[in-house]
Amino acid sequence: MGNYTLFGGNGFIGSEIYKKLTASGHQVDIRGRSDAVPDNQDLGNVIYCAGNGNCVNAPFDVFRANTELLAKILENNRFEHLLYMSSTRVYMNQENSGENDDLTICSDDKRRLFNLTKLVAEELLLRSGKNITIVRPGNVYGLALNSPLFLPSIIRNAINNKKVDMYVPKHYAKDYVSVDCVAEVCCSISASHQQWHGQIINVAAGYNITAEQIGEVLVTETGCDLVWHDCDGFNEYFPETDIALAAEKIDGFRSSDMLKDLRTMIQDYKNNIE
Template identity: 35%
Template sequence: MSGFTIIGAGGFIGGRLAQALRARGEAVYAPARGESDLFERDLGQVFYCAGLTGDFAVRPFDTVEAHVTLLAQVLAKARFQRLIYLSSTRLYDSLGAAGGDETDILAFDPAAPRNVYDLSKALGENLTLARSDGRGAVARLSNVFDLAEGASGFLPELLQAARRSRVLSRDSVPGAVRDYIHADDVVAGLLAMADQQAQGVVNVARGENVSNADLARVFAEAGWTLNLAADRPMPPAPVCATERLRALGVTPSDARILLRDALSAPGFFQG
């Protein structure tokens, strides 16, 4: 078996991963949705990147299809060497400050509508770890961002707005936190997992929560004003353990430093 297969190569991470693999000379098979050849050829090492994020609440059945149904078919029918399933550190949210370690026993309310995302990802993890004959591993990704023009998400959209205005406003409280990890570090983590045949679950995260107030300070130091909503108490957030990722040789960059460097780049402000 040789080469790589990326299921979901049309997405943000899948596309970046395919680009990185091809850049180092690897053969990459990126099947289109519904492609029957998926079950007729040797897939080599599989990255399962298919999934929904922001629109899962309005597309619950598509979410289950992407996170579970197709995965189950691949595990049951396809020929592959190894499979890495992309999941999310959101699965720790219900544990609060006690969560964040790959060995945590997760907890979900099956009646909560938003949990279609968490529950489907958790089932995908279970199938990968328990029904792959020892050939599966799970990468739990935290809040992935890219500072390139046109990227989506809270932090990239803030940066793009900062090109046009020195005063920014967001309806988000100062105490809200995210574990930001740059897309390049995510790709590095996934490649390291494949190359070193990582087992079990690996948090692909920075391992540090950055608050909106932290971001506001970075903007202020660079000459911008970031106005946020009135603060209110926030539930305690998990802090992701990253020892397993760092043991693979990957140390993610600090989002605040990347943001500061972008704001200070010559010609950044175009307003």
């Protein structure tokens, strides 16, 4: 069994990866975003999911987590392989979503720092000359009771308040992928990293779910009221994620059934609240 260093192992995705690695008998050293990384360490097999997306309230933390810490690891330490967790958010307002497609940054995106730092990190990895793989997951969901992210927040409001305020248009659509799927793929890639050297891989469902579809499930399962707020000027669009590479090359890769899982998540939230 191999030795792993898991940056961000206490986070939402990282903790799921940790469970799968330890269940397979691997030794896993968890490092947080703020943990010091001494120079010239042998980190074994590295999985990096210590990112930060709070661009409005913590821009310097976003830079440090997504880019600076990674640069120190690449420059000053040894490792067998490094898998970096990027994001399909880099495809925002693009026509296509293939791993090799050109990308642009949107000037009116309040979270463009996130996209910029992820792309800077990707370029550092590709130019490092090290054995690396980049994973771009879709919008990852799972049972995270206290998460401030979109899905957990609206589920909590639907159950606790019987009301959900929707500040996105009904047609707003994203690709949602389960945390179990993302963790499984990351462990698989890390275990067979020789064939993934220098590659970027989308890990997503391959289809989009609209806010209206999510709202319909919330109403059916909780009886809540949905309040759709005026969204004039809303300018976010995500193309369906191209998952051809993952589907073709990753053994056992499977897409997620988000709406079915959403019903299960709502029941799990109810059980945990009770």
